[in-house]
Amino acid sequence: MRVGLDARIRLTRGTLDLDVALAAGPGEVVGVLGPNGGGKTTAVLALAGVLAGSDGWVRVDGATWHEGRVRRAPDRRHVGLMLADPLLFPNLPAVENVAYGLRSRGVRRPAARRRALAELERVGLGPQAEARPRELSSGQAARVALARALATDPALLLLDEPLSALDPETRARTRSDLAARLAAYDGVTVLVTHDPLDALTLADRLVFIENGRVTQAGTPGEVLRQPRSPYVATVVGLNLYAATGDSQGHARTDSGSVLVTTDPTEGPVWVAFSPSAVSLHRREPEGSPRNTWALRISDVTLHGQTARVGLTGPIDLTAEVTMESISALGLRVGQQVWAAVKATEVRTYPR
Amino acid sequence: MRYAAGLRSRLTLGVPAGLALLLLVVPLAALLTRADWSRLPGDLATPTVLPALRLSLLTTSTTAGLCLLLGTPLAWFLARSEHRVTRWVRALLTVPLVLPPVVGGVALLMAWGRTGLLGQHLAPFGVQIPFTTVAVVLAETFVAMPFFVLAVEGAMRGLDPRLEAVARTLGATDVHYLRTVALPLVLPGLASGLALAWARALGEFGATLTFAGSFPGRTQTAPLAVYAALEQDPQVAISVSIVLLAVSVLVLGVLRGRWLR
Numbered sequence: 001m002r003v004g005l006d007a008r009i010r011l012t013r014g015t016l017d018l019d020v021a022l023a024a025g026p027g028e029v030v031g032v033l034g035p036n037g038g039g040k041t042t043a044v045l046a047l048a049g050v051l052a053g054s055d056g057w058v059r060v061d062g063a064t065w066h067e068g069r070v071r072r073a074p075d076r077r078h079v080g081l082m083l084a085d086p087l088l089f090p091n092l093p094a095v096e097n098v099a100y101g102l103r104s105r106g107v108r109r110p111a112a113r114r115r116a117l118a119e120l121e122r123v124g125l126g127p128q129a130e131a132r133p134r135e136l137s138s139g140q141a142a143r144v145a146l147a148r149a150l151a152t153d154p155a156l157l158l159l160d161e162p163l164s165a166l167d168p169e170t171r172a173r174t175r176s177d178l179a180a181r182l183a184a185y186d187g188v189t190v191l192v193t194h195d196p197l198d199a200l201t202l203a204d205r206l207v208f209i210e211n212g213r214v215t216q217a218g219t220p221g222e223v224l225r226q227p228r229s230p231y232v233a234t235v236v237g238l239n240l241y242a243a244t245g246d247s248q249g250h251a252r253t254d255s256g257s258v259l260v261t262t263d264p265t266e267g268p269v270w271v272a273f274s275p276s277a278v279s280l281h282r283r284e285p286e287g288s289p290r291n292t293w294a295l296r297i298s299d300v301t302l303h304g305q306t307a308r309v310g311l312t313g314p315i316d317l318t319a320e321v322t323m324e325s326i327s328a329l330g331l332r333v334g335q336q337v338w339a340a341v342k343a344t345e346v347r348t349y350p351r
Numbered sequence: 352m353r354y355a356a357g358l359r360s361r362l363t364l365g366v367p368a369g370l371a372l373l374l375l376v377v378p379l380a381a382l383l384t385r386a387d388w389s390r391l392p393g394d395l396a397t398p399t400v401l402p403a404l405r406l407s408l409l410t411t412s413t414t415a416g417l418c419l420l421l422g423t424p425l426a427w428f429l430a431r432s433e434h435r436v437t438r439w440v441r442a443l444l445t446v447p448l449v450l451p452p453v454v455g456g457v458a459l460l461m462a463w464g465r466t467g468l469l470g471q472h473l474a475p476f477g478v479q480i481p482f483t484t485v486a487v488v489l490a491e492t493f494v495a496m497p498f499f500v501l502a503v504e505g506a507m508r509g510l511d512p513r514l515e516a517v518a519r520t521l522g523a524t525d526v527h528y529l530r531t532v533a534l535p536l537v538l539p540g541l542a543s544g545l546a547l548a549w550a551r552a553l554g555e556f557g558a559t560l561t562f563a564g565s566f567p568g569r570t571q572t573a574p575l576a577v578y579a580a581l582e583q584d585p586q587v588a589i590s591v592s593i594v595l596l597a598v599s600v601l602v603l604g605v606l607r608g609r610w611l612r
Contacts, residue, residue: 080520
């Protein structure tokens, strides 16, 4: 019976001191995000049981895979593992790669083959069944790896950056294949990614791991609204500051800037506003209660019709403006501009 | 990039280089020029030569089989272990490579001889190893196994360890993974290791003579037969040498063509 995942992983490897809790119900996809070296992959490998020396526990569907002296070997856990590198067995054709898990578990060749072919067809690779891994494109190889991981009906599916090795176009197609396939899967999926799009489109819940600790966990909606670490803010694209708020609508950041808000919270707070709430001006703007700063442009990057402008000064922030205003204002890197944010756009919430 | 070398530097390097080549090629050429091709079939059919060739074929094949059966698992452990002890084991393995074969023969006598470390426990059962065909195989295995293990270990180290992690999550045990993925992938290394070991076993002389003696039909392998024939009928020695040379070149050719870069 499907119950889900309940895990606490504690281990030390090199400079990494990892202590994270992961939980999910059946059919749920948990997106694990975080900077490189923060422990995402280590956590996944510990769940798979291929890393020794982990403390804590791993319980899946009511069975204890790891706790105290119980240490199930990877082949006795019921996981599917897929990494950025598809790692197909190069000596076996696609269908035998997919059938490998079933054959290892003693399923007879014809039955294993039938199931493997069905899995390949689910990811649109029926015609490539007999192809050797080196004859497959990167996107096809990734789909074979997914089919192989799912062919054994694992209780826990571990996907570590499954799309990161693909070119953008292939990635988009493979992402939708993955979404469709995961929708039909009733076990728990743990999806490690550094791509916010993967996380927001595929995951039901997000867990951020930084420096071996969970810095934030929640639904994508919660995380988008109230990021709770600078890294999370970068991922969801918000300007975020740790500050101390008062009841008058002022929040003083740890670096000393004071922001005005119509949404006051007292005590230690997070202050957040969207880059699109920032307007840029050649001269100091006047009018309704707003925050204004004279800042220097540190970088400009283009995203389609909009531009993200990095600004530094008394406060560092990112502004999102249209291409038109870039040219109308004649913005250049190194130039000084006035940045303004309306008090109504500034949100605060307790830290 | 190539550039024109002065005559002087060409001479200072060219002369020793040419000498080195001569030292290697002249003996082989001499062997071929002294061969009496019409006598070759007759020489090989003599009552001492034929059994020696047959014995060599038997013992070297058995040695190769032992290497494959026992050396492969050893290479597997060595390739996967990062333990400090592994480094010592690997160093130990290279000893038979550089050891004078006669010393190897003496060491084998000390182990398997009637009063030897292991032999003394076998003697009460009437089992005597030295100066038997089994001794020939043991001597050949002693010198050939390191070649095989080191070649196969090198190939296994080239495998991506993540392949094994994936196989393990798919329910594969060590042995299943080894059989279905690792061995097929290291097949070239396995083949070249096998050929190296086999060629080394075929040429084994010193350890065999010391530990097994040179009894025709029982322990006199082809190289020992060549040495014995040299005193009685040098032409027979030349003919058998030609055969061994041909076999060596053949092994090398097969390796070059298929597996060696």
